[in-house]
Amino acid sequence: MSDPSPHPTAEAPALPPVRYRVSGMDCAKDAAQIERAAQGAGVASDAVKVSAATHVMTLRASEADLPAIEAAVSATGYGFERIAEGEDAAPAHQDPAYRRALWIVVVLNLGYGVVEMVGGFWAGSQALLADALDFIGDGAITFLGLLAIGWSLAWRARSAMIQGVFLGVLGLGVIATTVWRAFAGTPPEAGLMGLFGLIALAVNVAAVLPLLRFRKGDANMRAVWLFSRNDAIGNAAVVVAAGLVWWLGSAWPDLIVALAIAGLFLHSSWSIIRDARADLRER
Template sequence: MSGHCCSHETVFDGTSTAFRRALIAVIAINAALFLIEMTAGQLAGSKALQADALDFAGDTATYAISLLVIGRPLLWRARAAFLKGLSLAAMGLWVLASTAWQVLVLGVPSAGVMSVVGLLALAANVASVLILMRWRDGDANVRSVWLCSRNDAIGNVAVIGAAALVFATGTAWPDLAVATLMAGLFLSSAVQIVRRSLSEMAEGTSADGAGHRHARTQP
C-alpha cells in the first residue's frame, strides 16, 4: 500500500467540508484516548500501552496540522506532511529507547489493564479508520492521516495479543516485543510520508517558480 501516484494525476487535497468534519471527529477521539491510555500504561507498567498512547498523541497533532493546512498551496501541505513524518520517526526512536530501558529494569506489566485499555483503544481506532476510509488515498497531507489511523488499529491488536502472552508467560518480553514492532511501524510510515512530501515539495517549488516567472513577464 505505497500510495504513490503519478505527479500528473489530480489527487484529493482535503478541501471538502466532509473531510474537515471527519478530522475534527478523530482529533477528539485521539486526544481522549491518549490521556486514557498513557495513564493506564503508567499504572500498568506497560511499554506497549505507552507506545500506543504516544501514537495517539502523534495522531492528534497530525490531524490538527492537517486541518490547518487544508486549502493551502501544495508546498505548504507538503512541508506540513514532512514535519509530521519527522515527528513520527522521532516517536519510533523514543519507543525503541524506552523499550531498551524497560529491558534493563525487567518490570512485568499488568496483563489485565493492558487487555481492557487495549480493547477500548481498538474500538476508538476502528471508528477513526471507518470515518477516514473514503479519504485513504490523497496527497501527502491526507495520506499521513490515513497511515496514522492504520498504525493505531494495528498497534491496538498487537497490544491485546501482547497482554495475552504476558499473562501466559508471566514475563515482560511479549510487551517489549510488541513495543519494538510498533516502533518499526512508526519508522516505516515516517519514511513513506517523508518520501512523498519531498516529492510534493519539489513539485510545489517548481510550480511556485513557474508562477513567479510568469508574473514577471506580464506587462
Template sequence: MADHCCGSANLSAGPSGGSWRRALWIALGVNAAMFLVEMVAGVAADSRALQADALDFFGDSANYAISLGVAGMALAWRARAALVKGATLVLLGVWVLASSLWALWVGTSPEPIAMGAIGVLALAANVFVALMLYRFRTGDANMRSVWICSRNDAIGNLAVVAAALGVFGTGTAWPDIIVASVMALLGISGGWQIMSLARRELRSVREQEAWT
C-alpha cells in the same frame, strides 16, 4: 501504523466535503484523546506496547490536524507541517524503543490487566472511527486511505491485547517488549519516510522558485 497508510485528506472532495470535514474533526478528537490516554496508561502500567500503540493515535491525529489546518495552503507549508510530524514520530519511536530496551535490561514487568483494558478501549475507539468513515470508503484515494488506516489500526490494538494476555499467561514482559519494539520500529520507519517525502517536496518548491 498510521504513517504507512494515511495521507493528508482532501477536504473539498465533491459534495461530501462538509460531512467529510465533520468526520475528520470527530476522528481528530477521538485520536488525540486516545493518544493521551494510552501514553499516560502506558507509563502508569509500565507497558511499552501501550506507549507504542499511542504512536498510532498520534500519527492519525497529526494527519487529521494537517488535513484540517493546512488544506489550501501552499505546498511548502504543507511539507513543513509533514516534516514536523515525521520528526516527532521518529523521536517518539526512538523513545519507546529505548524504553523497551531499558525494561528488558532492568527486568520490569507491565500490569497485564491495565494493558488489556486500555487495549480494548483503544480498539473500540478505532472501530468507532472506522465505522464513522466507512461511508467514505469508496471516495477518492485520500478518503479510502483514511478509512483503511483506521481499520488497520484496530489490528495494532488487537496486538496490544494479545501482548497483555501473553504477559498475564507467561508472567514475563517479553510479549509487551516484542510488540512495542515492532510498533516502535514501524513508527520510526514511517516517520523517516514522511520526512524524506517532505524534504523532496520542499526541494521541488525551491527549484521551482529558482526558475521563476
C-alpha cells in the same frame, strides 16, 4: 487565364474542455499513466491533462468519443466522475466530509491518548505507553493536517514532512525507552493491559472508518491515513501481547510489541517523508 487561388481551409472550432475527478491516484506517475490511456483511445497529447495536485483530468474531445475514452481510462483501475459544467472541482482534501473526519480523529485520539497514558503507567506496560504516545501524536498531527487544508500543495507537503519527522522521532524515543525497560522492567498487569488495548482498538476503528475514503490523496492526506492505520494495528498488537504476558508471565511480549510499534512508526515516517518530497518536486 490565371489559376484561381485555393480557398483557405476553415479551422475546426475548439472543443470545450471536459473535466473528471479522479480517485485512487497518488502521484505524478499515476497522472501520466491516465494520460497515456486517454492518448491510446485517440486523444491528442495536448488535449488531455491530469493534475496530480487537484486530481482532476481535463480533456478536449467530442461527446461521441467520450464513451470510448472513459472506458480506456477506467481500465487503468482509477475512479472517474465527470464534473458538470460550472461545478466546483475542489480537491478531495477540501471536501467538508474530510474536515469532519479529521475532527473525529482529533477528538478521539487526543482524548483516549491521555486515558491510555494513565492506564500504561497503572498497568506498568511499555506497549500501552507507546500506543498512548501514538494516540496523542496522531491527534496533534491530525490537527496540523486540519489547519493545512486550505494551504497550497507545497505547504501541505511541508506539513506532511513535519509529520513524518515527528513520527520518526517518536519511533526512536519508544525504542530507547523500551531498551531501558528491558533491563529494569517487571511483567505488566496483563488484565489491565488487555482491557485498555481492547478499548483503544474500538476507539481507533471508530476513527479510521471515516478516513477510509480519503486514504488516497496528496502527501498530507496519506500522512493522516497512515497515522490512524498505525494506531489500529498497534492496538491489536497490544491485545495479543497482553494475552502472551498473562500466559507466559514474562515482560518480553510487552517489550517486543513496543519495539514493533516503534518499527511501524519509522516505516510510516519514511513513507510520509518520501511522498512529501515527491509533492515538493512536482511543485
